[in-house]
Amino acid sequence: MxxxxxxxxxxxxxxxxxxxxELPGLTAEVGAAIGTVFVTASAWIVEYWSRRLDRAPSDGDLEPLTRAYWERGRRVSAAAYLLAIEDCQRFARVVARWLNGIxxxxxxxxxxxxxxxxxxxxxxxxxxxxxxxxxxxxxxxxxxxxxxxxxxxxxxxxxxxxxxxxxxxxxxxxxxxxxxxxxxxxxxxxxxxxxxxxxxxx
Known part of the structure; x- marks a missing residue:
């Protein structure tokens, strides 16, 4: 401060x-969407490299937090992911309108x-x-x-x-x-x- x-x-x-x-629009729903997008992005990155390397990650390849994100992200449905993206896009539009005067x-x-x-x-x-x-x-x-x-x-x-x-x-x-x-x-x-x-x- x-x-x-x-x-x-x-x-x-x-x-x-x-x-x-104050920043408008940062609701609990948007916060949950951030978490959903983050874990699914982590899962995508791990899956991408698994495909490129033609193998699943071994125990020493991922830090514990990354492994936890990967495992959580793999359980998110496509529908939940798209709803989270929609929530994030809606928030971006709220911020854009708010910044028109700032x-x-x-x-x-x-x-x-x-x-x-x-x-x-x-x-x-x-x-x-x-x-x-x-x-x-x-x-x-x-x-x-x-x-x-x-x-x-x-x-x-x-x-x-x-x-x-x-x-x-x-x-x-x-x-x-x-x-x-x-x-x-x-x-x-x-x-x-x-x-x-x-x-x-x-």
């Missing part, structure tokens, strides 16, 4: 008008700083551990961009006390990459970040 507040202040100082608003939507990139290595690792005994640990972290605007196809960018304008870049996320109108690129150039001129590097553990 500190990164978001900082970005709001910076954009305001550069002459942008900012209004507080140039860009600004949010945090993630809900918390990046997790430590190993925090989002699944095990064979607990294959959904990574999903539980990381799901809330990434349930932000990037998911909306993935669903709708809208252009988006994460910009490292703010750094926390431990030296990690904390991004803010801008979602643009469909097909309007130009506005994002112009804003990125303006923000980088106002607060350059190319020279900054996070500290690396040895």
């Amino acid at each position: 500190a990164a978001l507040d900082d970005a709001v202040a910076l954009c305001s100082s550069l002459g942008h008008d900012l209004v507080e608003t 140039d860009l939507w600004l949010t945090p990139t993630l809900s918390m700083p990046p997790a430590m290595i190993g925090e989002m690792t699944s095990t064979a005994d607990d294959p959904l551990r990574a999903l539980r640990a990381g799901g809330a972290t990434v349930a932000y605007a990037g998911v909306v961009a993935n669903l709708t196809g809208n252009p988006a960018m994460s910009v490292p304008l703010w750094w926390n006390d431990t030296g990690l870049p904390i991004g803010v996320h801008f979602l643009g109108r469909y097909g309007d990459e130009a506005t994002l690129l112009r804003l990125a150039g303006q923000l980088e001129s106002a607060r350059p970040w190319a020279h900054r590097r996070p500290p690396l553990a040895s």
Whole structure:
């Protein structure tokens, strides 16, 4: 939230008008559709490579979470998949109408700083551990961009006390990459970040 507040202040100082608003249409039905599409896409990827390699994946080929997604995705019916796609498309149209009156939507990139290595690792005994640990972290605007196809960018304008870049996320109108690129150039001129590097553990 500190990164978001900082970005709001910076954009305001550069002459942008900012209004507080909420994303419409992200219902529980859409959330369920996201899950359905994700597991079926995972199943498709595994099945594609199984066909290409002419063999099923062995025990060591897939991470536990991927294997769990594959197994779930194989059980989704064609009808359920198509209904989920329809729900996602309906949501994309809601977002498109909403963005007609807004140039860009600004949010945090993630809900918390990046997790430590190993925090989002699944095990064979607990294959959904990574999903539980990381799901809330990434349930932000990037998911909306993935669903709708809208252009988006994460910009490292703010750094926390431990030296990690904390991004803010801008979602643009469909097909309007130009506005994002112009804003990125303006923000980088106002607060350059190319020279900054996070500290690396040895």
